[in-house]
Amino acid sequence: MAISRRTFLQRSLAGGAALTAFGFDITPVYAQARSLKxxxxxxTRSTCPYCSVSCGVIIHTLGDKAKNAVPxxxxxxxxxxxxxxxxxxxxxxxxxxxxxxxxxRLLKPQVxxxxxxxxxxxxxxxxxxxxxxxxxxTRDATFVEKDPRGRTVNRCEGIAFNGGCTDTNEFNYLxxxxxxxxxxxxxxxxxxV
Amino acid sequence: xxxxxxxxxxRASALAATADATRPLLESYGRLLVLQRDCxxxxxxxxxxxxxxxxxxxxxxxxCVPPILADLAATGPPSLAEDAKRTLDAGESxxxxxxxxxxxxxxxxxxxxxxxxxxxxxxxxxxxxxxxDRDLPRHDNVCPFCGGRxxxxxxxxxxxxxxxxxxxQCGTCFTTWPYRRVRCARCGEDNERQLGYFRSDAFAHxxxxxxxxxxxxxxxxDLTRLGLAVPIVDEVAGAPLDLWAQERGYEKIELNLxxx
Numbered sequence: 001m002a003i004s005r006r007t008f009l010q011r012s013l014a015g016g017a018a019l020t021a022f023g024f025d026i027t028p029v030y031a032q033a034r035s036l037k038x039x040x041x042x043x044t045r046s047t048c049p050y051c052s053v054s055c056g057v058i059i060h061t062l063g064d065k066a067k068n069a070v071p072x073x074x075x076x077x078x079x080x081x082x083x084x085x086x087x088x089x090x091x092x093x094x095x096x097x098x099x100x101x102x103x104x105r106l107l108k109p110q111v112x113x114x115x116x117x118x119x120x121x122x123x124x125x126x127x128x129x130x131x132x133x134x135x136x137x138t139r140d141a142t143f144v145e146k147d148p149r150g151r152t153v154n155r156c157e158g159i160a161f162n163g164g165c166t167d168t169n170e171f172n173y174l175x176x177x178x179x180x181x182x183x184x185x186x187x188x189x190x191x192x193v
Numbered sequence: 194x195x196x197x198x199x200x201x202x203x204r205a206s207a208l209a210a211t212a213d214a215t216r217p218l219l220e221s222y223g224r225l226l227v228l229q230r231d232c233x234x235x236x237x238x239x240x241x242x243x244x245x246x247x248x249x250x251x252x253x254x255x256x257c258v259p260p261i262l263a264d265l266a267a268t269g270p271p272s273l274a275e276d277a278k279r280t281l282d283a284g285e286s287x288x289x290x291x292x293x294x295x296x297x298x299x300x301x302x303x304x305x306x307x308x309x310x311x312x313x314x315x316x317x318x319x320x321x322x323x324x325x326d327r328d329l330p331r332h333d334n335v336c337p338f339c340g341g342r343x344x345x346x347x348x349x350x351x352x353x354x355x356x357x358x359x360x361x362q363c364g365t366c367f368t369t370w371p372y373r374r375v376r377c378a379r380c381g382e383d384n385e386r387q388l389g390y391f392r393s394d395a396f397a398h399x400x401x402x403x404x405x406x407x408x409x410x411x412x413x414x415d416l417t418r419l420g421l422a423v424p425i426v427d428e429v430a431g432a433p434l435d436l437w438a439q440e441r442g443y444e445k446i447e448l449n450l451x452x453x
Contacts, residue, residue, distance in 0.1 A: 021451055021453050024221050032214035036434070037393060037394065039392055041390045042386070043375050043388065077357065086351065087351055
């Protein structure tokens with residue numbers, strides 16, 4: 001015999017009837033439910049950017065999907081279902097949240113002049129001009145067109161480029177194209193560390 | 194089985210002692226757990242007569258029902274007591290039919306069948322006695338032992354990992370099985386944009402895992418936040434979250450024993 005529909009669940013407060021589930025009084029539960037402050041998060045699977053192991057991560061983002069709300073990353077953890085890392089992360093990967101949400105993150109270019117002990121803010125245009133001028137000066141001074149045996153090598157041995165572990169594929173593609181066009185041989189990336 | 198009956202009873206009692214709004218519900222659930230524990234013990238005493246086929250085991254299982262109905266008729270809330278008395282008065286054949294129907298076509302709304310079939314199914318699962326008369330759909334979102342739907346999702350550290358691996362716990366036999374984290378436990382949706390997780394500071398180790406595709410949800414108990422939790426009981430303690438979700442149009446994959 002099935003339990004009666006009346007006993008199963010009475011949810012209407014109309015007429016002052018108590019809320020019940022299977023006859024159990026849930027009026028106080030309902031009252032608490034009305035007072036709850038609920039946060040919505042999403043879990044997004046992604047890949048750790050730090051090295052070529054490519055561990056799986058789950059990024060927790062707080063936000064109710066409202067159009068005027070900015071989603072905020074609140075937690076990053078290893079993906080327990082990922083076949084490479086099975087939920088584990090190295091110390092760098094475990095600190096990914098701080099890479100995304102960090103008030104010390106640099107948002108504008110800075111320069112430390114030769115002999116100076118402090119970094120100073122400069123504008124983007126000034127930074128690009130100075131970098132361009134110094135690259136040209138260094139390349140002109142150190143460019144090797146032919147090696148001692150007379151073979152054409154077109155090497156720029158006075159410049160090295162070190163990439164960062166959070167650089168994107170697209171950025172790294174442009175780096176290689178740009179540096180090779182200058183003749184730079186010494187290309188390295190911190191992700192290899 | 195992840196936890197024992199006594200552990201569940203103790204947890205329900207501990208939670209009821211500190212809860213406010215959910216205290217009456219937890220006290221009622223604690224009494225139901227005591228009835229189920231006694232039922233499980235009665236089944237265990239006749240272990241040699243249980244085969245995994247309810248129709249063959251019916252005599253033993255059905256014998257557990259009258260004491261439970263009598264108790265509910267005497268101590269249950271008025272409408273439930275009335276239904277319990279009516280079921281008791283309907284006689285043995287009616288009780289047997291109720292159990293068989295509840296076994297063949299499980300329903301989270303068949304309260305009286307479920308209160309007995311849970312101990313029966315969990316006894317079979319604990320002893321590894323395979324079910325022989327029940328269709329077992331082979332999907333990873335239903336129990337691999339009995340085919341039941343998940344009652345609760347559990348997050349906990351994997352033995353070799355650090356992240357919160359996920360398991361689902363069956364609402365019928367309490368078997369647990371691994372299930373992917375970012376995936377709907379009902380329809381299998383794995384588009385992250387369609388999955389939402391709702392949490393309240395009032396229940397720090399609980400959350401609602403909801404799917405916008407099928408509009409169903411299951412509650413998760415996060416054992417990485419509270420290792421003392423007993424999932425099947427703490428899930429009941431989070432009843433306000435159920436009402437919050439159901440008011441917003443989400444339907445629970447499997448109602449718990451107290452109907453939420």
